Amino acid sequence: MKKEVYNCLLCGTPLNVQVTWKWLLGNAFERTICLQCEGEFEPVDSSMDTKSDFEVCSFYQYNDKMKDYLHRYKFMHDVALAKVFRNQIRQHLSKRNEIIVPIPMHPAKLKERTFAHVDELLKAANIPYQHFLVKTTTETQGEKTREERINSPQLFELIENADVNNKEILLVDDITTTGTTIEHARKALIEAGAKSVKAFTLIKG
């Protein structure tokens, strides 16, 4: 069997994968980071966010380790890091019945980054997805203040000829802070006739 990853993708220490029955017979992806690094990511206490008026699920806290991860993945453009959370993402999303819709990037931004980071996370986890939305602005939420984010005009449009009527949708994004992005996407989909819109983000900022 050919190994894909020989060293921890985050710290470079060699990975000693133990051959177990679970590993041979199960369908979990091969480990990509060492236990030490894995231990430094902190899961969110409760996966349900009660502040929002609809369901948003998040996995991890935005601690220093996660900041470093996201920086290397999104800003240093290390696409290989899409694999780091593939087991967790698949575990969480493979049994969902809703249509998985990643939050899209603005086309100009995509050219600049060379890859769509949310799509790559899903691809790495082997989760099928569909695009219904287009981003209409190149502004990023991260550069704005809380007030500016909450009051920003609609960020998304529906893709031409997209049929979301009566569909159940699960939005996926890498990180949510104020929830503005998700809220805008949800509104656009509900207005277009979606039956329900829930959301999943890897990180709760």
Next chain:
Amino acid sequence: MGIIIEPKIRDFFTGRIWTRNHTPFPQEKIDRYIERGFFKVKSAISSRVHSFGIIKMKRYHCNRCHNENQKEFIEFDCARCENKCVYCRHCINMGRMSLCTDLILWKDGFPKSNRNHVLDWTGQFTPLQEKASKELIRSLMENRNHLIHAVCGAGKTEILFPAVHYALNQGKRVCIATPRTDVVLELFPRFQKVFPQTTIHALYGGSPTQTGFAQLIITTTHQLYRFEKAFDVVIVDEADAFPYTFDESLQRAVIKAGKLDAPTVFVTATPSVKILARTKKEKWGVSFIPKRFHGHPLPVPRFEPLWNYTKTIEKGIIPTKLVQWTKERLHKNEPFLIFFPTIQLMKIATPLFESIHPDILSVYAEDSDRKEKVMKLRNEEIPGLLTTTILERGVTIKNVQVAVVGAESKIFTSSALIQISGRVGRNVQFPDGDIVYFHHGITTEMDDARNEIRRLNKMGFGREKG
């Protein structure tokens, strides 16, 4: 229609291999120079198909870091070139190089180099230093490689001064490369002081932009990735400091940065077996200095068991022996360094040491205040510093006492331990000091380090000391 070459463009790009879209100059300007053929443009990643009979294998090569480890090339669907693209993970920290990234190389000639460099140094050489310095100049004249094997505190940097001066006045471009940023920061002001009329640049991750054509460059080995056939002489200081020994591509970077046939000079206190073998096989010049410049022997480390120190520290307690050692330093007013095998353990220990003395600080590689903290210890503003192996070399602090916690850990190789021990007793007024290896079991690396120090003392003094 031609264009007049701006000196600042030529000065910057001479000898460099740079990303087309990330230069310190306006993009339109760079594109205009490229159009006029002043630059050679090449893709950052090249691929070659090797065929073994019917089996064909594609092999990638990074044109910046010369990495050829195929596991470090990642294929992905690229939205920029709208194709299957590939990037090099090896040098990604310096900005990602992919198949659709262009690298540019300055084709036009070199700026005129200065041949009137002044060496403003009035120090006195010991006979051994004098000899090594002359041997080095001879090697440069003969265009052959040279190894300076000198114990910690032998005054290696001073030995380089006359040789660098000689090379510069020959109109040569010289590079001093070292694996550690700390060493660059330590060397740069010293060279600036003794070569007051020479343009010198210091390069390391995050270094400021410096103008003019530098005939002398002091750089981390990593930054050499950004040069190609640039130097007439390459001096590698602390040649075997991590990560240089482990990383083949850094070694290739040293070769790539030099012009063809440019001699390489290795300076180290702990040459690897490999380098020693090469010196014999390839007939390098070799200078050996087993004695410190102040004429006193190297302090010999003592071993002190510290059983289960990890568990004890994790429980929130500093082992008694370590507390005693620290308190003794505080009582005697001696600055100290305590080396830890991992950042994690050091981070747990830091608040515990703070309760012994509130001004004890800790440093590690990513610490942004590293420079300031070492300076504070040197200026006696703080009593001591906890550190990872990051401070194992190039750091000189008067009368410093050193403890290694967990000397049996893998990271403390014999050469790391020799270097750490070499921090002690470097000053003429304080030629001795305590160097203790606290351990959970003695390793061969620890024995090797102590034996080597004893051997060097024997060679330098004809009899065993300590």
